[in-house]
Every structure is written in structure tokens, then in C-alpha cells.
Amino acid sequence: MGEYLKFDRMITPIIIQIIFWIIVAIDVIVGLIKMFGGDSGMERIGGLLLFIIGPILARVFCEFVIVTFQINDKLHDIRENTKKA
Numbered sequence: 001m002g003e004y005l006k007f008d009r010m011i012t013p014i015i016i017q018i019i020f021w022i023i024v025a026i027d028v029i030v031g032l033i034k035m036f037g038g039d040s041g042m043e044r045i046g047g048l049l050l051f052i053i054g055p056i057l058a059r060v061f062c063e064f065v066i067v068t069f070q071i072n073d074k075l076h077d078i079r080e081n082t083k084k085a
Contacts (some may be wrong), residue, residue: 009073013066020062027054 003009034047
């Protein structure tokens with residue numbers, strides 16, 4: 001707990017996972033609404049693309065953010081290990 005209070009470890013990766021699932025839920029719901037409630041064919045195709053590609057793009061973005069924080073954690077570990085040597 002002290003690591004989080006001193007900002008040595010980040011809680012953002014956990015928050016990013018929650019945000020990912022929220023984005024996926026929104027993409028799926030909006031995609032389904034556009035697919036089945038769309039007036040034109042283009043709107044229905046857009047809904048299908050949002051339904052399929054939206055969660056993939058959300059995953060890629062969230063993974064990028066998490067990797068950034070993992071790099072920060074690894075650099076912190078390297079710094080701690082070199083202080084002891």
C-alpha cells in the first residue's frame with residue numbers, strides 16, 4: 001500500500017482495464033443500435049464496423065497505455081537494483 005501512496009507503483013493499469021470494458025460495451029451497444037436501427041445501408045455497415053473494429057482499436061490503445069506504465073515500472077526496478085549495487 002505504501003508503494004501506491006508514494007507513487008512508486010501506478011494504479012492506472014487497473015483503471016485502464018475498467019475503461020477498456022466500458023468502451024467495449026459502448027461500442028457493442030452503439031454498433032448494434034446502428035446495425036438494426038439504421039436508416040441507410042451505410043449506417044448499418046458503419047454499425048457493423050463499429051461492432052467489430054471498435055473493441056479491437058480500444059484494445060490496441062489500452063495496451064499501448066499499459067505498456068507505457070509497464071516500462072515505467074521496469075525502469076523503476078532497474079533504478080532500485082542499481083542503487084543497491
